Amino acid sequence: MQQHEIRHFVERYFRANECAILEANDEYMTVQLTVEMDKELMNRPFYWHYIERTGGTPQPMQLTLITKPTEKTKTLQGERLHFGSPRLHQIFRSAQKRGSFIRLYEEPDAFQHKHVPLHPWLGLNVKISYQCDRKKDQILSLGLHLIGGTIIESFHERLQKRKLTPKIPDYCFTISPLIKPKSGIGRLEQYIRSRIAADDHTWAEKAKERWKEDLALLDHFYEGIEEKPECYYIEKEALEQQYKPRIIVSVINGGIFYLLPRS
Amino acid sequence: MLDIEMDETWKEEFIERFEKDGPWASWEMYQLALEAAMHLSVPEFDGLQAPKHLPHLTPLPHQLEVARQVVENMNGKAILADEVGLGKTIEAGLILKEYMIRGLVKKVLILVPASLVSQWVKELNEKFFIPAVQQKKSYVWEQCDVVVSSLDTAKKSPHREIIYKQQYDMVIIDEAHKLKNNKTKNYEFVQNLKKKFCLLLTATPIQNRIEEIFNLVSLLKPGHLGNAEYFAKTYGKTRSLQTNEHLKALVNKVMIRNRRADTGIEWSKRHVEPVLIEFTKEERELYEAVQALKHDGELLFGSQFSLITMLREACSSREALFLTVKNMMDKYEGDVPDSFHKLMEKINAVTTNSKAEKALELIRSINDKVIIFTEYRATQLYLQWFLKQHGISSVPFRGGFKRGKKDWMKELFKNHAQVFIATEAGGEGINLQFCRHVINYDLPWNPMRLEQRIGRVHRLGQTDDVYIYNFAVKNTVEEHILTLLYEKIRLFERVIGELDDILAKMNFANLERYLQDALVHSRSEGEMKIKMENITAMIELADQLAKGGEQYAAT
Secondary structure, eight states, rough: OHHHHHHHHHHHHHHHHHHHEEOSSSSSEEEEEHHHHHHHOOOHHHHHHHHHHOOOOOOOEEEEESSSSOTGGGOOOOOEOOOOOOOHHHHHHHHHHTTTTEEEEOOOSOOOOOOOEEEEEEEEEEEEESSSSSEEEEEEEEEEETTTTTTEHHHHHHHHHOOSSSSSOOOOOEEESSOOHHHHHHHHHHHHHHHHSSSSHHHHHHHHEEEEEHHHHHHHHTTTTOOHHHHHHHHHHHHHHHHEEEEEEEEEEEHHHHHHOOO | OOOOEEHHHHHHHHHHHHHOOOOOOOOHHHHHHHHHHHHOOOOOOSSSOHHHHHHTTTOHHHHHHHHHHHHHTTEEEEEEOOOTOOOOHHHHHHHHHHHHTTTOOOOOOEEOOOOGGGHHHHHHHHHHHOOOOEEESSTHHHOSEEEEEEEHTSSSSSSSHHHHOOEEEEESSSSGGGGGGGHHHHHHHHHHEEEEOOOOOSSOOSSSSSHHHHHHHHHTBBBBBOOOOHHHHHHOOSSSGOOOOOHHHHHHHHHEOOHHHHTTTOOOEEEEEEEEEEOOOHHHHHHHHHGGGGGTTTTTTTTSSHHHHHHHHHHHOOHHHHHHHHHHHHHHHOOOHHHHHHHHHHHOOOOHHHHHHHHHHHHHHHHHHEEEEESSSHHHHHHHHHHHHHHHEEEEEEETTTTTHHHHHHHHHHHHHHHEEEEEEGGOOOOOTOEEEEESSSOOHHHHHHHHHHHHHHTTOOOEEEOOOOOEEETSSSHHHIIIIIIISSSGGGGGGGGHHHHHHHHHHHHHHHHIIIIIIOOHHHHHHHHHHHHHHHHHHHHOOOOOOOHHHHH
C-alpha cells in the first residue's frame, strides 16, 4: 500500500464517519473526531465515563496524521501513518467492523414514469485462507440472484459500476426474494466448497509430508521408551498445529442489493 | 478431501439484521472494509510481507535472508546462531512479524536474560510494532498475546503452571546456549512448552561439546539428530561439529549462522592493546604468599580450584582476595592455620592498587566513556570508590540487578557517568554501542566470554573504531594467560568467528583443566613453561584442523 493510497483511504474513512477534516495537504491531515470516533479510536474510556457521569461538555480530540514526513511535520504533534503503523491497522479493523452488513438499492439513470422492479441479490465477499505452517489468502466476491439462483463472480466490481443508494428510489419497487437469505448463504457456501475442491492442493500434500517426517523423527526420539513422557504428547500436538492443513473461509462483508434487471 | 471451516458468526448476525431491517453500513464504509481486507490479505505462500509493514526499518541483506529461510525452508523452527552483534534480535523480530501478519502466530512467549527484557519489549514495539508486554503481574501470561520474560521468572511457580496452560504459537529464547544441558530445570521447562514455531538465539552454538548441540537441536526438533542412544553410537566419538560432514549438514538444516566476514558489511576496526602492570613490593609479597599456600597442601582447600581463584583475585584487588580468605576462615573448623593470619597481614600491608592506578591514568587520557569489566564484585566496589576519590563518576552493573535497575544504570551511564563497571554476569545481553573503550580489568579464561564482552560495544550500529585494553600483571597467572590466549594464538588478529572453530576442535572444558594443571601443579617454572608450550601446540593443531575443515567444506 503506497503512502498516497493510505492517505486517500484514511480521508475517506473519516469523511464516511462524519469527522470534519480541519486541514489537509500532501504531507498531513488534521481531523476533528466526533464523540463516536473518539470512543472508537482514542482509547480513553475513563475520560468518557467521567464526562458522562458529571455531565460535562465532551471535547473529542483532534488527530493529526502524517503521511509524508517533512521538516514541517516534525514540528507537529502528529502520528506517522504507514502501512505497518498500529493506527492504520486500528482503522482497518474499525472499517471492517463498521462495514460488515449492507442493504442498497440501485437508482435508475433516467427519470422514470412507470414503476421499475428491483431484483434482490445477495452479495458476499469472503476470504479463503489455505493454512498449514504457511499461509495464503484469496478474496472472492460472489453475488447470488435471489430469484433465479444465478451465481456470479467479481460481484463487487460490478456493483461499483452502478449507482447505489440506501433508500429505495422513487417509482421503484422491490421483488421479494424467492430464495431466503439463509438458504442463499447456503448456496454460496456450496459454490465456494466446489470452487475450493477444484483447486490445486499440492500445498496440503506437502504440508502433510513435512508433518509425517517430523512425526517420524519424534517417534524415533522416544523409541524404546515404554511410557512416553508428557513432552512427547505436547510436541506431537504442537506438530499437528504446525502442519495440519486447514482451509478457512471467513466473511469480510455482504448484504442485500436490489438491482435493476439487465438484459 | 480437506475440511473447510466456514465462518458462522457473520451469517447469524446478517439474518438477524435482515429480519430487523438494519442497521446497515454506508456504501463507502462497506467498500472501505473490503479494501482493508484486500490490503491485509497475503496472496502467496512465498516471500516476506514484513518489510512492507516496516518502512522505517532497513534490515540488512543477511537478516532478510535468514527470515526468508526460516519461514520458507525451515518451517519456522530454527536456531539463529549469527555471531555476536549481527542483529539476531532483528532477525527474530522479522520472522515473528511475518507470522503475525500472515495470521499464523498470535500467542507468543519470549524468554530472554533479565537484563534484556525491557530492551526486547522496546525493540518489538518501536521497530516492529508488535505489542509486546513485559511480564510483571501474573495475569499478563493469560491476558497478553506477546509476553517477554526472563527464563528464571518463567520457570518458577506459580508462573510455570500458568505458562503450561497456554498454547503458544511461537516461543523465542534468547541466549539459548544456556539450554545445552538436558539435565537442568531450564531445559526441562522449555521442553514442556507447547511450541508450534520456535526460535533459539545463540551466538556460541559450536564452541561446545557435541552432546550440547544434540540437546539444543532436540529441544527444537526432537529426533532430528536421532535419539540419545543412536546419537551416542553414531557421533559419540566425534569431537566437534566440523569433523563430521554428515552431522554438520544435519545441524545446518535447523541452524543458520552468519559470520561478520560473510555479511559484506564494513565493520569499524578493533584496536587491541595489552597493558602490562608492575606490582608494588607489597602487592608482590601478597601474591607470593598466596602462591606459597600451595605447599600447605590440599588439606586447606580440598581443591586446587580455590588456589587458582585466589591467585587471580590477588591480581584483581586485595578486596576480592580478602573476601575469599575471610570466608575460608569463617568456615574453617578448629583453629585457623597460621598461614591465613599471615595472609591477612599481607593483605593489610597493601595500600595501593597498581592496576587501579593504571586504569585511572588510562581513563583520564581517554577522556571519553569507558567500560571496565572485572570478574569480582569486591573489585567492582573498590573501583567505584577509587574512581570517585579521583573525581570520576561511575556506574556499577551486575547480572543480579533487577530489570528496571539495569535500564536505569545504562541510562545513567549514557547520560551522566564516564565509567561503567560491569562484572562478568553483566557482560551478557546489554548493548552499549554509544561507548567505544573497553578495559578488561581482569581477563576471563574462556575467550568466548571475552568475545561476549567486546560484543557489547562492537556490534551493528557502532560507527567508530573500538579500543580494547587487556590488563595483566607481570609475572603472574594473568601474564601467562595473556601470553597464551592473546599472543600465542593471536586471538585478536583472527577473523572473529574462527575462534569458535578452534574452541570447538579442542573442547574448552579440557583447556581449562590443562591450564589449571600447568599453572598450579607445575613444580617448577620450567615444567610450567613446557606445559604451556604443549597447550599452545594443541591450540595450533586445532587451528589447522579448523582451517582444513573450512577448505573441505568449501570444495
